[in-house]
Amino acid sequence: MKGQTVVSLCVRHMFDVSVFLFQDDYIPYPRIEEVLERGEPYPQVILPEFGGYWIEDPDAPPPSTDSRGKEEEEVGEEEGRQEEETAPGDYGYRLEEINEAARAYRKHFLGREHLNFSCSSSSVGNLLLSVRHEQEKEHEHLHVIIRSRVKSVYHRLSLAELPDIPSVPELTKLLCDEAAGLRFSPILYPKASQLIVNYDEHEVNNTYKFGVIYQRFGQVSEEELFRNNEETLAFTEFLQLLGDTVDLQDFKGFRGGLDVSHGQTGSQSIYTVHRQQEIMFHVSTKLPFTEGDAQQLQRKRHIGNDIVALVFQEEATPFVPDMIASNFLHAFIVVQAEEPCSETTSYKVSVTAREDVPPFGPPLPNPAVFKKGPEFREFLLTKLINAELACYKSDRFARLEERTRAALLDSLHDELQRRSQSMLGLTSGPEEEGRGENGQAHGGLLESIKCNVKSPVKRRSGLFPRLLSVDMCMSALLHRWGHTFRRASLSRCAACQSSAPVIVCRSPTELKNKNSPRSNLKFRFDKLSHSAAVSLCDSQSAGSLFT
Numbered sequence: 001m002k003g004q005t006v007v008s009l010c011v012r013h014m015f016d017v018s019v020f021l022f023q024d025d026y027i028p029y030p031r032i033e034e035v036l037e038r039g040e041p042y043p044q045v046i047l048p049e050f051g052g053y054w055i056e057d058p059d060a061p062p063p064s065t066d067s068r069g070k071e072e073e074e075v076g077e078e079e080g081r082q083e084e085e086t087a088p089g090d091y092g093y094r095l096e097e098i099n100e101a102a103r104a105y106r107k108h109f110l111g112r113e114h115l116n117f118s119c120s121s122s123s124v125g126n127l128l129l130s131v132r133h134e135q136e137k138e139h140e141h142l143h144v145i146i147r148s149r150v151k152s153v154y155h156r157l158s159l160a161e162l163p164d165i166p167s168v169p170e171l172t173k174l175l176c177d178e179a180a181g182l183r184f185s186p187i188l189y190p191k192a193s194q195l196i197v198n199y200d201e202h203e204v205n206n207t208y209k210f211g212v213i214y215q216r217f218g219q220v221s222e223e224e225l226f227r228n229n230e231e232t233l234a235f236t237e238f239l240q241l242l243g244d245t246v247d248l249q250d251f252k253g254f255r256g257g258l259d260v261s262h263g264q265t266g267s268q269s270i271y272t273v274h275r276q277q278e279i280m281f282h283v284s285t286k287l288p289f290t291e292g293d294a295q296q297l298q299r300k301r302h303i304g305n306d307i308v309a310l311v312f313q314e315e316a317t318p319f320v321p322d323m324i325a326s327n328f329l330h331a332f333i334v335v336q337a338e339e340p341c342s343e344t345t346s347y348k349v350s351v352t353a354r355e356d357v358p359p360f361g362p363p364l365p366n367p368a369v370f371k372k373g374p375e376f377r378e379f380l381l382t383k384l385i386n387a388e389l390a391c392y393k394s395d396r397f398a399r400l401e402e403r404t405r406a407a408l409l410d411s412l413h414d415e416l417q418r419r420s421q422s423m424l425g426l427t428s429g430p431e432e433e434g435r436g437e438n439g440q441a442h443g444g445l446l447e448s449i450k451c452n453v454k455s456p457v458k459r460r461s462g463l464f465p466r467l468l469s470v471d472m473c474m475s476a477l478l479h480r481w482g483h484t485f486r487r488a489s490l491s492r493c494a495a496c497q498s499s500a501p502v503i504v505c506r507s508p509t510e511l512k513n514k515n516s517p518r519s520n521l522k523f524r525f526d527k528l529s530h531s532a533a534v535s536l537c538d539s540q541s542a543g544s545l546f547t
Contacts, residue, residue, distance in 0.1 A: 008101075008112055010253055010322055014050075014312070016294075028047065028049040028050055029047045029049050029050070029051065030046070030049075031049060032046060032220045032318055032320045033220060033275045035318045036218060036220070036317075036318065040316065041316065042316045042317055042318050044313070044318070044319065044334050044336055044348065044350040045317070045318070045319050045320070045332075045334050045350045045352045046318045046320050046321040047320070047321075047352075048320055048321065049055075049252075052322070052354060052355055053322070053353060053354055053355060054265045054352065054353060054354075054355055054357075055350065055351070055352045055354050056350070056352070056359070056364055057361075057364075058350040058363070058364040058365060058366035058367065058368045059366055060359075060363070060412055061363075062361055062362075062363040070360065076388065076493070080448040088406060090275070090382075091375050091378050091379070093361075093362045093378050093379055093383075094361065094362070094382070095275060095277075095281065095382060095386060095389075096360060096361060096386045096389055097431075099151075099152070099203050100154065101145060101151070101152040101153060101154040101200070102152065102201055102202075102203045102204050102325065103200075103201070103204060104143070104145055104152075104154040104200070105130060105145060105193075105196060105200045105201075106200070106201065107192070108132060108143045108156075109130055109132050109143065109145070110193055110197050111193075112132060113132070113133075114131060114132035114133075114143075115131050115132075116128070116129065116130050116131075116186070116187040116192055116193070116416075117129040117130075117168055117184040117185065117186055117187065118184065118185060118187055118308045118413055118417065119172075119179070119182050119183065119184045119185070120413070120417075120418055121179075121182050122150075122261075123178070124148060124176075124179060124182075125146065125148060125149040125409070125410075126149070126409055126410055126413035127146060127148055127172075127182070127184075128146070128147040128196070128409065128412065128413065129144070129145070129146050129168065129171070129172065129184060130143075130144070130145040130196065131143070131144055131171065133165070134156075134195065138367070139158070139160070140158070140159040140160070141156050141157060141159060142156070142157045142159060142165070142166070143155075143156055143157075144156075144157060144171055144175065144497070145200075145288075145425050146171075146175050146176060146200075147200075147282075147409060148176070148409075149402070149405060149406035149409050149410075150402060150405075151405075152200065153175055153176070155175065157200070160531055162290075162391075167180070168184050169182075169184075169521070171185070173346070173515060181417060183267055185418055185420075185528050187416050187419075188423045188424065188443070189416060189419035189420050189422075190420075190423075191419075191422055192416055192419070194213055194414065195412060196412070197417060199408055199409070199412045200304070202404075202405075202408060203246065203401075205255070205407075206276065206277055206278065207254040207277070207278045207279075207280075208256075208277060208278070208280075208384070208385055208388060209254075209256035209278065209279070209280045209281070209282060209306055210258065210280075210282070210306055210308050210309060210310060210384050210388075211281075211283055211286060211302070211303035211306040211308070211309030211329070212239070212242070212270070212281050212282065212309070212310045212477045213225050213282045213284050213303065213309055213310065213311045213312065213314050214228045214231075214235055214285055214314075214319060215228075215311055215312065215313050215319060215326075216228060216317070217313075217314075217315050217316075217317045218317060219317070220320075220323065221323065222295075222300070222323055222324045222325065223294050223295060223296070223323070223531050224301060225284065225323070226284060226299045226303075227296065227297035227443055228284065228285055229285055229289055230285070231285050232314060232513065233340065233341050233381060234314045234337045234340035234341060235285070235312055235314065236333065237337075237340055237341055237345070237372075238312055238337065238340075238347075239270050239281075239283065239288070239380065241372065241376070241377055241380075242270050242281060242310075242377070242380070243270045243271050243272030243281065244270070244272060244274065245268055245269075245270060246268065246269060247267065247268055248260050248263065248265065248266065248267060248269055248273045249261075249263060249267070250266060251271075253273075253278055253280075254271075254278035254279075255280060256281075256282065256487075257282075257302060257305070258279030258280065258282075258302070261373070264288070265288065265298075265302065266286045266287050266288055267344065268286055268450045269282070269283060269286055270282060270283055270286075272381070273384070274381040274382075274537060275382075275386060279381065279384075279385075282302040282303050282306060282395070284303060287299040287302060287303075292348070300326075303324070303326075303329075304325075304326040304327075304328065304329065305326075305328055306329060307327060307328050307329065307330055307331070307387075307388050307392075307397075308329075308330070308331045308332070308333070308384055308387045308388045308391065309331075309332055309333075310333050310334075310335060310380075310384070311327055311332055311333070311334045311336070312335050312336075313334065313335070313336040313337070314336075314337055314340065315336075315337075317442075319332070319334050321352045321353075321354075321360040330353060330354045330357050330391040330394055330397075330454050331351070331352070331353035331354070331357055331388075331390070332351070332352050332353070333349065333350075333351050333380070333383060333384065333385040333387065334350045334351070335347050335348070335349055335380070336348040336349075336350075336459050339371070344371075345368070345371070345372040346369050346370060346372060347370050347372065347376060348367075348368060348369050349364060349368045349369075349370065349380075350364075350368065351364060351383070352389075353387065353390070353391070354391075354394060356394040356395045357390050357391050357393070357394045358388075358390050358393055359390070360383070360386040360387055360390035361382075361383075361386055362382055362383060362386075368381070368479070377501055390464075422449075434480075525529070
């Protein structure tokens with residue numbers, strides 16, 4: 001017995017020593033000061049000492065778009081959408097969709113005859129189902145969307161070789177194992193589509209804000225970056241490529257959080273519209289400069305709240321992505337001017353992002369050098385938008401979005417149930433109806449966004465009289481579709497029930513200055529209503545914004 005104890009202690013000691021040696025043997029990446037001391041040639045981007053980021057390799061294969069391609073083959077695209085993506089002058093650079101299901105209801109359901117169903121379940125949360133029948137010549141299809149607190153799933157299903165239209169239980173079992181056997185009830189509220197489309201599109205974003213940082217040679221800290229005030233001719237030339245210089249006073253477009261009334265965030269900024277997406281740039285040299293403030297918080301509070309930033313270099317100098325401590329900055333596109341302000345001006349581009357951000361297009365060419373002109377502008381703006389969409393898929397943002405999505409779905413479900421009961425005369429009537437319509441006592445988000453919908457949905461009935469019955473076509477249904485698409489999984493909902501993640505993005509080498517004066521700032525989804533955002537943010541501590 002004593003010998004066994006000694007052996008056990010020895011094994012435990014060996015394990016502890018091995019872990020200790022592993023940590024000690026780790027060789028960090030060189031610091032930016034060391035890279036500068038070595039002299040030219042300087043890399044455009046270097047990794048932080050202890051990693052945590054990736055740098056795009058121009059020789060790497062482009063990011064896969066197979067999943068989106070298959071979905072487009074199944075569901076088709078509206079003519080306007082097709083023209084927008086293949087418009088002349090886009091040079092083949094495509095915007096990547098963060099969630100095609102978010103646009104499916106407006107494209108395939110809104111204003112057309114369809115049915116909506118809801119389900120309350122303690123195990124998988126509330127579910128919302130939409131079904132529409134479509135007949136094109138001799139072909140019949142079902143458009144189906146099922147929404148859970150984790151995600152929405154959309155499919156366009158062929159009815160060929162099936163004896164009858166599948167029932168709701170059959171559809172839900174086919175799309176989601178966890179929903180098998182659950183009871184769905186029809187939604188009877190005539191204006192339900194207005195609420196549903198606004199819920200679906202809370203993920204759709206048509207406005208973006210990006211930081212633009214000017215880096216001089218040898219600058220190695222955020223204090224040095226935000227201290228730059230002069231806009232050189234090369235930097236001005238680059239800003240003119242990005243967009244138009246606009247006066248902020250009384251500006252009517254997307255302002256990106258800038259003050260357009262009292263001039264507290266500067267007098268001018270750079271703004272553009274790219275493929276119907278409004279973009280406001282937070283240019284470091286155009287934001288207010290405060291004498292005596294080493295951190296320049298007036299500048300950092302805007303750029304530090306952006307998710308993607310451009311870094312402009314007038315000459316070769318290394319940039320390290322953790323140089324700016326921020327909870328939100330997840331990706332950087334570094335642009336270095338070559339022969340600026342000439343007929344042969346070109347730009348060298350590098351891309352770096354946090355490790356949990358998936359790759360995004362368009363891919364860098366090899367060599368990653370672009371001539372000044374419309375093609376480079378098209379590449380750069382498309383890359384910026386795709387970078388932000390990819391950052392939303394990172395662990396930190398994805399978990400926050402799941403919590404937001406779950407709360408909004410619960411609110412939508414409760415609202416639709418109440419409205420349906422009211423249609424049956426089972427509620428208190430006018431008083432209850434008024435509370436929801438004016439948005440003051442119930443569902444502030446849902447009622448406020450409902451007012452923005454201009455086109456009412458036609459009231460129709462009589463679609464799928466057998467949709468709620470369980471018929472005998474399940475075996476044929478599974479045989480026909482069982483291998484063509486994946487079932488939606490709701491098992492990840494445990495992440496939604498867990499405590500809120502703390503967003504901490506400080507540099508791996510900086511563990512000091514934990515008491516930030518801006519520690520009370522919370523993450524906000526700009527597309528959500530004020531009431532829903534407050535209820536979510538108050539339930540979690542998102543960590544300090546700056547370290």
